[in-house]
Amino acid sequence: MAVSVDGVPVSTVPADTATPTATARSGPVRRARRRDLLRGLFGASAALAMTPVVAASRPPRPAPGGPAAFSFDETYRGRRIRGALTSWGPAAEAGAEWEVTVDGRPLHLMRRADGTWLSMVDHYRSYATPREAVRAAVDELGPGERLREDGPAHHTYTGGHHGLHP
Amino acid sequence: MVYIRKDVSTLTVAERRRFVNALLTIKKRGEYDEFVRIHIDHYVSDGEGGLRSAHMTPSFLPWHRRFLLDLETALRRVDPAVTVPYWDWTRDRATTAVPWTKDLLGGNGRRSDHQVTTGPFAYATGDWTIRENVTDGEFLTRDLGRAGSPIALPTASDVETALRDPVYDVAPWDSTVARGFRNRLEGWGSGSGSAAWRNHNRVHRWVGGAMLSGASVNDPVFWLHHAFVDLLWTRWQSRHREHRYLPAGPPGPGSSQYRRVVARHEKLPPWDMTPSQLDDVSRIYRYA
Numbered sequence: 001m002a003v004s005v006d007g008v009p010v011s012t013v014p015a016d017t018a019t020p021t022a023t024a025r026s027g028p029v030r031r032a033r034r035r036d037l038l039r040g041l042f043g044a045s046a047a048l049a050m051t052p053v054v055a056a057s058r059p060p061r062p063a064p065g066g067p068a069a070f071s072f073d074e075t076y077r078g079r080r081i082r083g084a085l086t087s088w089g090p091a092a093e094a095g096a097e098w099e100v101t102v103d104g105r106p107l108h109l110m111r112r113a114d115g116t117w118l119s120m121v122d123h124y125r126s127y128a129t130p131r132e133a134v135r136a137a138v139d140e141l142g143p144g145e146r147l148r149e150d151g152p153a154h155h156t157y158t159g160g161h162h163g164l165h166p
Numbered sequence: 167m168v169y170i171r172k173d174v175s176t177l178t179v180a181e182r183r184r185f186v187n188a189l190l191t192i193k194k195r196g197e198y199d200e201f202v203r204i205h206i207d208h209y210v211s212d213g214e215g216g217l218r219s220a221h222m223t224p225s226f227l228p229w230h231r232r233f234l235l236d237l238e239t240a241l242r243r244v245d246p247a248v249t250v251p252y253w254d255w256t257r258d259r260a261t262t263a264v265p266w267t268k269d270l271l272g273g274n275g276r277r278s279d280h281q282v283t284t285g286p287f288a289y290a291t292g293d294w295t296i297r298e299n300v301t302d303g304e305f306l307t308r309d310l311g312r313a314g315s316p317i318a319l320p321t322a323s324d325v326e327t328a329l330r331d332p333v334y335d336v337a338p339w340d341s342t343v344a345r346g347f348r349n350r351l352e353g354w355g356s357g358s359g360s361a362a363w364r365n366h367n368r369v370h371r372w373v374g375g376a377m378l379s380g381a382s383v384n385d386p387v388f389w390l391h392h393a394f395v396d397l398l399w400t401r402w403q404s405r406h407r408e409h410r411y412l413p414a415g416p417p418g419p420g421s422s423q424y425r426r427v428v429a430r431h432e433k434l435p436p437w438d439m440t441p442s443q444l445d446d447v448s449r450i451y452r453y454a
Contacts, residue, residue, distance in 0.1 A: 108380075111213030112222070113340045114356060118211065120300045120380040124353075124370040125363045139314075140378060142279035145303050 098130045105147040174251035188241040188248045202298040202383040212340035222341040225428040228444040252393035256322040261310040280307040307375030334412045397453045
């Protein structure tokens with residue numbers, strides 16, 4: 001499935017079920033996606049910057065481990081958790097971007113250099129897969145506590161260099 | 167005039183009250199929430215592109231040193247007698263002792279939702295409503311020791327292992343390095359076992375709740391924890407006088423870390439200051 005986010009075509013991996021996340025994407029999620037794109041576009045490597053566009057031009061490759069390796073959709077401790085790999089890069093580093101939600105609200109995942117994942121909710125250790133990172137985040141949520149609708153408070157980092165280097 | 171940062175267990179009743187009041191004052195003015203935002207905005211992970219100034223990087227220590235100085239400056243504008251105390255978690259390890267007392271940071275979160283309901287930062291006081299958060303939660307949360315799957319605070323021997331390493335940091339200057347004082351103290355390991363989170367990271371995990379999230383600054387223990395981390399850096403400095411912050415120069419264009427870490431004489435965002443300029447704080451404060 002390809003959707004256009006602010007004029008940039010982006011491929012989304014079909015989840016094993018229908019994907020209302022992609023078709024009925026809410027404003028905040030769109031913003032989160034644009035932020036991810038910006039991060040890529042301003043990233044250290046031009047190859048990485050091209051990733052979302054390149055990914056759009058071909059169907060997603062099957063990942064090792066089958067469909068679970070590029071999407072998930074399950075109920076965990078009463079929370080609907082969903083995730084989909086949205087882009088692939090040539091390098092291991094920053095090569096994969098996941099869009100992940102808990103009860104429909106975006107959870108920002110970050111990748112470590114060793115390939116593991118951490119979330120904004122559980123920020124001081126990392127997990128082998130995005131699904132484990134999301135489950136660990138759910139473990140930390142109190143009864144009735146929800147992620148912010150617009151994602152983490154102000155994560156506006158775009159990968160720029162803050163004028164550090166000319 | 168050099169001021170003193172004290173062990174939180176030695177503060178007098180009046181010192182505790184003044185420290186708490188200064189925090190509540192800058193919270194009321196909206197200054198405190200700005201610190202929460204800055205910390206969130208500068209958390210860049212090392213598996214992604216871009217410059218890392220605050221975490222998974224050599225400048226983890228100077229970044230938090232300057233961050234603490236900024237908070238302390240804000241507190242001292244309210245009350246010039248206040249300094250940030252440190253929490254020596256190798257010694258004060260009980261969930262009911264200092265700093266978790268009613269006249270300081272308040273106690274553990276309650277069982278049902280981890281809400282902190284005692285002390286000056288309890289939600290019911292109306293003085294500590296959380297506005298900058300990862301979730302829609304408005305109250306401070308803690309889960310001291312992680313009741314669900316208990317972990318222990320780092321020990322003096324864990325700290326000693328870090329202090330013994332004479333090298334400040336090593337390439338590739340990120341969360342994967344197994345040597346160097348910086349990451350031994352910051353605490354990124356590998357795998358899912360207990361060694362996967364050490365020292366600094368482990369304390370965030372032991373406190374839990376807000377301290378575990380990207381918005382960890384919402385719990386004022388953040389500052390007491392980082393004052394102790396900063397103290398440990400000064401101990402490392404005095405033990406290894408011939409060693410300094412690394413890298414001395416920026417990694418070149420061929421390096422995976424090109425433009426991604428802050429070298430000794432480069433500006434440390436968001437400040438107009440370098441790690442080298444934050445090396446020696448002996449004319450600003452010292453630890454008692």
